[in-house]
Amino acid sequence: MSAQGTTRNDICLRCPRGCEVITVLDDKGAILDISGNQCKLGIEYVKQEINNPRRVLPTLVRVAGGMRPMVPVWTPEPVPKGLLLDLAATTRSIEVDAPVSVGDVVLDDWRGLGIQLVASGAVARRAGAEVRHSNGGE
């Protein structure tokens, strides 16, 4: 605790190095000093973490007519922390048709927030599987 304000410690999540970043804030919450980071990602991270913490969500969605029952998906852009479990619940009602390719968008602009769920794996079509609807991301 400094005379001017408060300090906070964060573990930067931007890479596996996990730097412990120390931030000094004044009484109004303005950043006075950032230290402990090994690269500029650390500065970006704490700024975000102080204003609007966001996280990547890894999960799955069901696949119809695929060689596998599900495909892994993620949010390449981090999502506001408070919405993670809501978004996870939403994925329970999503089903996409095979084939699914890496990079396919399976959910776009969720709740008008610009949040995307993107396939991180591929699922081939099972021979003879029926087509029901087209994938949203294509």
Add this chain to the structure above:
Amino acid sequence: MPTQSHYDVVIIGAGVVGSMIARELSRYRLAVAVVDKESDVGAGSSSSNSAIIHSGHDPYPGTAKARLNVRGNALWRTVAEELDVPLRSTGALVVAREGQESALEELLHRAHANGVTDAAILEADEVRAREPRIRPDTVGALWTPSAMVVDPFQGVLGPAENAAANGVAFLFEHEFTGALIERGRVAGIDTGNGPIRAQWVVNAAGVFADDVMHLFGVHPEFAITARRGEYFVFDPTRFTVDNVIFPMPDELGKGILVTTTTHGNSIIGPNSEEVDDKEDQSVTEAGMLQILAGAQRLVPSVSASDLIAAFAGLRATGNYKPDGRHRDFLIERSDEVPGLINVAGIESPGYASSPAIAELVVKLLAEGGLSLEEKESWDGRRARPARFAALSHEERAARVAEDPAYGRIVCRCENVTEAEIVEAIHRPIPARTYDAIKRRTWLGTGRCQGGFDYPRTMEILSRELGIPMEEVTKKGPGSEFLYRRTKEAV
């Protein structure tokens, strides 16, 4: 499997004793059923023990234990050959330290009194020559060449499968709940799945044999205490011994031993702890430390870092002491309730004695009036499926050329194939749970202890049994692995 509403004989308990009795009875024109509350044979004490066919040197002379053990040891050689049960003649060493020389002499006299005529005392250097890892201050040992090690599960499955092939019905997940007695005589049993009528009931219920007796209204004074014994299994690439090694016995039993199974893994154990819950097969921190220490007293190089599994079994220790001093098996045709045969208090050397116990039970039934007419069709031989991992390169190539399922390796440590699993599911005694497959194929018993094979094995069980994945169990109802799909609404 033939089922009917009326049997000549119903056997309660599909352990080694029940299965041996069933096989003996399958020789005759009789309707026989074996009931067990579990989903498989050998789910209790029979498959969780030291897996040794003792020579018979240890029981007190004159007891049923002494007589049946020595006879059982001799019978096992034939039975194992007929039923393709892995059995290895190893002999056993009971090693003595300084100060135990006279006890060793006493043990030799006891062995001779029991008819174990080839028992002999070895000098320290002879002991060391047989087992170089033995503790250096060993002064000598009792050597009993007739002791053998057996595959404890195959020793139950062999007679059970042979009995089933010869017409005995095995009714699993049928829990004994009560006696049917009519006009003072056995009329059958009640089970959780309804009554089963029978002329004769053989109580071979292991740790629960006292409860069965009491429900038939006999021997209220008889009680079984479950004595838990814990064991460790070693990675065979890290540690093995060449011999079956016992310490000098004490009043609790034959002590913590070191042995190598027919499968090649060394095991150590058991300790001895009375437990209130007769199904408490849990391993404890204290017990594990105790058996490690006990084993290190025999073989100092035993190391905790080489072990791959721990298990515990329960001994059915009864309070029947016909001479007032020595605990013995209680095997009888009941005078109070005609039609009831009790086979109770079958702790060690029960496994070794089991073929002789079966012989005795058939004799008791015949003397009690059961008519034994031999079947012409009886075939006393049973063959175990070949283990893929044990085959030569050429044999493996031939197998997979015939059946592609041999090309799908489900268990990477023990190299168990899908073909072997599918066969186990469809044998005369079907494997319907994960543990049942594990006991038959050695799947999941290696270094990774099932980490790799779980999902594949569940899928095969689900497919072959026609049940959803969520209904696949480890050891019967209530032991399901999975409860819903990942992406189902919660």
Add this chain to the structure above:
Amino acid sequence: MRVNGDYDVAVIGGGPAGMAAAIAAAREGARVLILERNDQLGGILPQCIHNGFGAINFGRDLPGPEYAYRYEQKVRALPVEIKLNTMVLDVTGGRDVFAINDDEGYLHFKPKSIVMAMGCRERTRAQIRLPGTRAAGIFTAGTVQRLVNIEGYMPGRRVVVLGSGDIGMIMARRLTIEGATVLSVLELMPHLTGLRRNYVQCLQDYDIPLHLSTTVKKIKGKRRVEGIETIQVDERFRPIAGTERSIDCDTLVLSVGLIPENELSSQAGVVLDDHTRGPRIDSSMATSVPGIFAAGNVTGIYDLVDYVSIAGTAAGANAAAYARGTAPEKRRRRVRLVPGSNVGSILPQEIEIGDDDSRPTIMLRPNATIDVSVRLRFTADDETVTEFRERYARPSEMIVKTLSARHLDQLRGDKNEEYQVEIV
């Protein structure tokens, strides 16, 4: 059985190490075969659906499946023979490889060189001597990961995780995201064993409590887990009576460490290292058996997949050179490295310090936490020959260092054949 001698390099295992090795070997012009037991390439990566992969090799934070996919695309663009669903059963020191699949049956290869890339397996309950029953509901974290992420089934409703390793924490988060209740993560050690970032994003973010210096005293339930009893331990890991606590749960997930998978290496006569429990290797990833190379988790447990791929690349290139007969003779000076104080293990165990331009990279696994600036010293007979600086040492993170010209000069100027590498 026909002996197939068509291949220069056989790669056993199609995970990150194996794929990188195959790519490197094929780029050197070798005829390459990958033998993979799974139905897809990628090893464990397809089930690691969380992000955290690729920072070094792609400059991006990718999920596991996508990291694997990028390598798979490279493999498939090269003339590499890939045999999926194929289990290698035996490898001999003479480089006979016996494998099986359900399509072609029993296979016998005789490649000119081999890359062992079998990865690792999880430690199990016996290795930590976990007391209790053998009820259903006790799973290793990797098995749960496969069940949930690949097979698509949840193994329980109320979960306790034993072990604060990365996979344990990641599965605590995954199970929470998929609707299970993760009640607690227990850790025997007085500190976290996984990465701190995973503590933040997997446990803190989802309000999952971490209990340090705590272990499982008892597992309840005969058929399915019905609960556990936890107990705290003192600094020497002895249980403290009176600190028992009951937790109602139906699942216990074990995240208690990984062990290199070296059954095949042992069969082939490859010498293993006591510290890593993987093959002893040199800077070219060569094992003690000529023509057999090893890379990735099979040689010791890595913290980042990016380094596994880098090791695979080196192994593949060197295996190709060996197969072609152009491998440099091992006549340059070599020195052995052994772990000194605060060092759990070192890879490789032997480096070349010849006077060419090559710069060996070493990877150390600290076995102590030192949160202040440390020095990494090469010593012989208690004399420091050369040293590096490092900001801290933590068991969860490997220290990766490429030797500079100055370090090599200092080693060349010394005459020892073996150095202790220590962290002070």
